[in-house]
Amino acid sequence: MTVEKKRVSVTANGQACSAEVEPRKLLVHYLRDDLGLTGTHVGCDTSQCGACSVMVDGDVVKSCTMLAVQADHSEITTVEGLGTAAELHPMQQSFWEEHGLQCGYCTPGVMIAAIGLLKENPNPTEEEIREGLEGVICRCTGYQFIVSAVQKAATRIQETGVNLNSQRLVGEGTQND
Amino acid sequence: MIPVTFDYVRAKNVDQAIQQLKDSKGEGKILAGGHSLLPLMKMRLTEPQMLIDITGIDALKEVKKDGDRLIVGALNTHREVSIHPEIKEHIPLVAETARQIGDIQIRNKGTIGGNIAHADSAADLPAAAFVLNAEVLITNEFGEQSMDIDSFIIGPLITMMPEDSIVTGISFEIPPAHTESTYLKYFHPASGYPVVGVAVVAGTDSNGVIDYVRVGITGAGDVAFRATSVEEALIGKTPSEAVIKAASKSAAEDGEMGSDLFASEEYRENLCKVYTERALTSVLL
Numbered sequence: 001m002t003v004e005k006k007r008v009s010v011t012a013n014g015q016a017c018s019a020e021v022e023p024r025k026l027l028v029h030y031l032r033d034d035l036g037l038t039g040t041h042v043g044c045d046t047s048q049c050g051a052c053s054v055m056v057d058g059d060v061v062k063s064c065t066m067l068a069v070q071a072d073h074s075e076i077t078t079v080e081g082l083g084t085a086a087e088l089h090p091m092q093q094s095f096w097e098e099h100g101l102q103c104g105y106c107t108p109g110v111m112i113a114a115i116g117l118l119k120e121n122p123n124p125t126e127e128e129i130r131e132g133l134e135g136v137i138c139r140c141t142g143y144q145f146i147v148s149a150v151q152k153a154a155t156r157i158q159e160t161g162v163n164l165n166s167q168r169l170v171g172e173g174t175q176n177d
Numbered sequence: 178m179i180p181v182t183f184d185y186v187r188a189k190n191v192d193q194a195i196q197q198l199k200d201s202k203g204e205g206k207i208l209a210g211g212h213s214l215l216p217l218m219k220m221r222l223t224e225p226q227m228l229i230d231i232t233g234i235d236a237l238k239e240v241k242k243d244g245d246r247l248i249v250g251a252l253n254t255h256r257e258v259s260i261h262p263e264i265k266e267h268i269p270l271v272a273e274t275a276r277q278i279g280d281i282q283i284r285n286k287g288t289i290g291g292n293i294a295h296a297d298s299a300a301d302l303p304a305a306a307f308v309l310n311a312e313v314l315i316t317n318e319f320g321e322q323s324m325d326i327d328s329f330i331i332g333p334l335i336t337m338m339p340e341d342s343i344v345t346g347i348s349f350e351i352p353p354a355h356t357e358s359t360y361l362k363y364f365h366p367a368s369g370y371p372v373v374g375v376a377v378v379a380g381t382d383s384n385g386v387i388d389y390v391r392v393g394i395t396g397a398g399d400v401a402f403r404a405t406s407v408e409e410a411l412i413g414k415t416p417s418e419a420v421i422k423a424a425s426k427s428a429a430e431d432g433e434m435g436s437d438l439f440a441s442e443e444y445r446e447n448l449c450k451v452y453t454e455r456a457l458t459s460v461l462l
């Protein structure tokens with residue numbers, strides 16, 4: 001069976017992007033292969049690990065369990081949209097300071113999921129952080145450092161008043177066809 | 178993992194979705210949150226040739242009161258269900274259940290209509306649906322109809338849904354004001370689905386006697402069920418630890434227990450009793 005490709009246009013990290021894809025293409029592959037946003041990882045590919053978590057219209061979702069065509073005309077934030085090496089997002093800064101990562105494979109998804117959590121609950125308890133991060137799996141850290149990083153980020157975000165709903169404009173890594 | 182090739186369309190309204198289903202001649206499937214369907218398609222356990230995305234149909238997101246019932250539109254996500262003010266006020270059991278499904282990411286996508294239509298034997302919501310005498314609201318080219326939950330779900334992943342139909346909403350009975358409810362679930366440690374999940378609504382009259390009690394159990398076997406033996410053992414009694422313990426002994430009697438590598442039949446039977454006892458205790462004592 002051959003089917004026509006569909007044009008999928010999104011705003012990724014503040015930038016308008018567009019590509020023609022088969023309906024069966026998963027959002028994570030569209031982000032990585034068509035838009036060049038390789039910060040989002042595929043871990044399990046079975047909706048369990050959350051390494052592929054991105055924000056679609058403000059909601060954290062697992063991009064391995066969503067089709068690119070479902071995301072047409074949506075606003076997407078990936079880890080590339082958080083901060084730059086020169087100016088880290090408070091979440092990134094806190095992960096760095098608290099050693100919230102070892103190999104770093106899970107980290108993009110974990111940080112996006114953590115931002116999703118803080119958007120709903122700006123000042124979570126340790127238990128609420130652990131519950132809020134149920135949808136991500138980390139094989140290295142044992143989670144304790146991740147929890148500390150999210151606690152620190154929560155404090156920092158409240159102090160600095162960073163708007164978690166705004167998208168940073170980053171040029172690198174995105175491409176229009 | 179990539180599904181086999183298929184075509185994708187978005188439906189603007191229910192009539193269009195039904196027409197698209199008809200046009201696909203049995204090869205099309207409705208796509209709601211996609212969190213049951215897409216994993217199956219990625220593993221190529223199902224290979225629809227056409228997906229009809231209904232998530233743009235705003236009419237399926239409504240929540241409205243209809244006499245002594247609350248109708249929840251099929252497209253409300255688990256997250257929306259868990260925080261919706263009217264759902265929390267009238268049928269808090271459903272909000273509490275939705276809150277325990279999967280994780281944040283799953284709850285942001287999965288829908289109440291999809292959860293019921295998919296009829297997974299380990300889904301959480303059927304327990305609440307059985308307890309609140311839910312009706313599944315269905316529309317097709319011949320019009321609208323409603324089906325009781327126990328005649329709708331007839332087996333694992335098997336429903337009585339007529340061909341080319343859409344579930345538009347789930348209608349739940351609002352329990353009497355003096356009752357309280359809870360949903361307690363024994364999470365499968367890997368999948369997070371319930372191995373056994375028990376929903377309870379119960380209350381006592383002005384003399385402290387149990388005048389209303391419903392117990393629903395999901396996950397234990399192929400289909401969810403009402404533990405009517407437990408209900409019958411409790412009605413008219415004054416709640417106490419001993420009364421609840423004795424009644425909970427028959428929790429597994431009204432359903433068939435399943436068995437798999439993780440949980441044997443006896444283990445599930447025991448979980449039914451233990452979780453029923455805990456749920457009843459938290460509501461009645």
Ligand SMILES: Cc1cc2nc3c(=O)[nH]c(=O)nc-3n(C[C@H](O)[C@H](O)[C@H](O)COP(=O)(O)OP(=O)(O)OC[C@H]3O[C@@H](n4cnc5c(N)ncnc54)[C@H](O)[C@@H]3O)c2cc1C
Pocket residue numbers: 046047048065206207208209210211212213214215216251277278279280283286287288289290291292293294295297299300301302342343344345368369370371
């Ligand atoms: C990692 C993971 C963990 C999960 N954990 C849990 C859990 O703990 N408990 C639990 O209950 N569920 C769990 N789920 C399942 C989740 O709740 C699903 O979202 C839900 O069961 C299906 O809803 P959906 O909207 O995603 O449906 P879809 O996947 O879009 O559809 C499922 C099926 O129903 C049909 N369908 C959907 N909507 C309609 C409609 N309105 N009319 C007619 N047919 C329709 C589709 O054609 C398809 O056959 C989990 C899923 C994942 C991926």
Ligand code: FES
Pocket residue numbers: 041042043044045046047048049050051052053062063064065
């Ligand atoms: S890769 Fe998507 S959840 Fe693991």
Ligand code: FES
Pocket residue numbers: 100101102103104105106107137138139140141
């Ligand atoms: S840091 Fe290695 S998986 Fe989380």
